[in-house]
Amino acid sequence: MLKFAWIFSILLPGLGQIVMGQVRRGLFALTGFLTSLAMAYWRFSLLAPRETTILGVLRRSLERRPSFTFLVLILLALFWILGILDTIKLAHVGPGRKARGLISFFFVLSLLLFVLGWQISEIDVPRMVKDFNKAMTPLNRVLWPWKAAVTRDTRVLSARAEILEGEGNPPGKPVPKPGNPYVYAEPTVGVSSKLDEKGQPVPGTIITLHGSGFEPNTKTDIWWEDPIGSRFQVRIGGEYLSVQTDPEGKFTVKLPIPYSIIPPGAVKGPLIHYVEAQQVFPIGPLKLSTPFLEIVSRMVETIVMGLMATVLGIVFAIPLSFLAARNIMHGSWIGMSIYYLMRFIMNVVRSIEPIIWAVIAVVWVGLGPFAGVIALTVHSIASLGKLYSEAIEGIDHGPIEAVQATGATKLQTIMFAVIPQMVSPFISFSIYRWDINVRMSTIIGMVGGGGVGFVLLQYVRLLDYQAAGIAVWFIAVTVAVLDYVSAEIRERMI
């Protein structure tokens, strides 16, 4: 029987090993083989969605991803062959010696799973290298965002002129006001830029804008306001359009009427656009920017959230931890069932991440820091409850005995022998938890739980990487400081 087990391995890898009594080895090989076969077929059929036959799928995926498909097939075949060789080697074992199979057998399986894993997780190193420059802009802004932390009040010098789109009476030149800057456009009527059926841009009427009475030799930005009142800075080829005034404060610039979407029926009467030239001068001293102040206040909110959650967590966890300590609850079946119930609930609650609790809490009490506090508190109670109860279980019975022996009452024994033993772990775990809670509250805002995470995500979505960078810096510094402080306090306390 042993001699011919390899025949079963020809049928299916692992079968021969099972037949000859190496059941665990065989089952492992069989499971590994079937799993990788299933994963391979799944990936192949994704590569060849229109094929219906197995051969068709293989042919198509060989065309599309030759190296991946080839490698997987070779490794599958190699695994099969090694399975047979392994069976033969196991069968030819001398008397009194332990059967040794092939190590390469399992090495090939690991390699196979790695190749499949590489493809399934869509690892694309060349793209990562090629597109590194894309990451540079946001990365730079995040790494050094401090330009956005300060701002100045501004004085704006601007003038504008009307442009008519489509039919109607062309607007005349604006009337100049003495002492104010002045612009006029030529022509004052035209069509705006459009997209054709293929999505290609078709430039609108080119207008020439003349300006005078501006600050000389200064950068002047061109803005546009469409008939429904949306205002934007004009771009040409992706770059903002601006022009330098001459020494007399004059300029001339050409621009096409920009692309704008006006919903049908949104405007009654003629479509009047405005083109505007504007110079901005910072005045007054530097001051902290709005995002900076917002982030600071949210950061304070975050730390307070973490503190509140920790305090509330401690308050609830202390009584519960006694119910979850074996040495307190043992003795009666009621005690032990409470013990097991508490342990079970704590384990379940703890295994659900605070961010999930936050999602639930946001539905419950609405967006804001309160939801975050609820989420963190729930998780803290379960974690601290478990840690505390383990501290209670771990107390040394010796001192209790010694204090009892002096003739102390029960209460005296608790004060002198039980509590002193629990102070250190309680303080240590509580500070550790505060540390975790502040860390967690920075991200809990991302699901609406208040705190700095909330504004961080908002800035990322607005592509305001500098403001996001300020938030990231604050989080990093806070976490680092907290880490140090909590380690320091724990060191002193214990």
Next chain:
Amino acid sequence: MLEVQHLTKVYSDGTAALKDVSFSVQDGEFLVVIGLSGAGKSTLLRCINRLIEPTEGKIIWNGVDVTKADSKSLRKIRRDFGMIFQQFNLVQRLSVQMNVLAGRLGYVPPAMSLLYRFNEEDYRMAEEALRKVGLLEMAYKRARELSGGQQQRVGIARALMQQPKVILADEPVASLDPVLAHSILGYLERLNKEEGITVICSLHYLDLVQRYASRVIGLRGGQLVYEGSREDIRRMTDAQFKEVYGEEAERIAPPSLLGGTKDA
């Protein structure tokens, strides 16, 4: 005088730790209890001040049955028995002084001590006790900062605070090296001789037993198997000792280090 009569202890898991043990201890004796680990020495010592509730039998302390005492009078009885332990059993986080003061818990009004407050007299006593064991300068250190020998001396000081009539010492030197073992037993001997405190001490080194004991009882499997006077023990050979004690008996140090062991 302490009388132990037909003492039996059966634990809830069915183990019989003590079987019908009877003996008596005169005031001022240095009684050593010998026996293998698991022979019932610790159980016996803890039954005397009812840290462990005896199953059957009586313990008569100066005419009062300890086993019948209610919690109030038990508290008074426990004050008479100072206790020291193999693992010292200090509260590691508290200061040496506070550990020593804990010895007064049987005397002070409970309400005050709950806030870790004691009166002037107690502080003065603690100072005295620490001076006696030579640790006065360590008073404000935390117990865990002390070495093993020092911790055991704090244990003795704590027991002294009870103004005990008896000291129960459960393997007081088993966690210490030979030199420290003699130092600790030396303190106990001095208390025994100078202040007339009865000592009941479990030990398992033959030479220490021979050196310090005024009387010996031997336990084996929870039963009293040996009782001998000071002279009996001094005459005892290693072979006889092992017969009572079991094969694991051993000497702690070369005889030259020890005074008073003639036959070693």
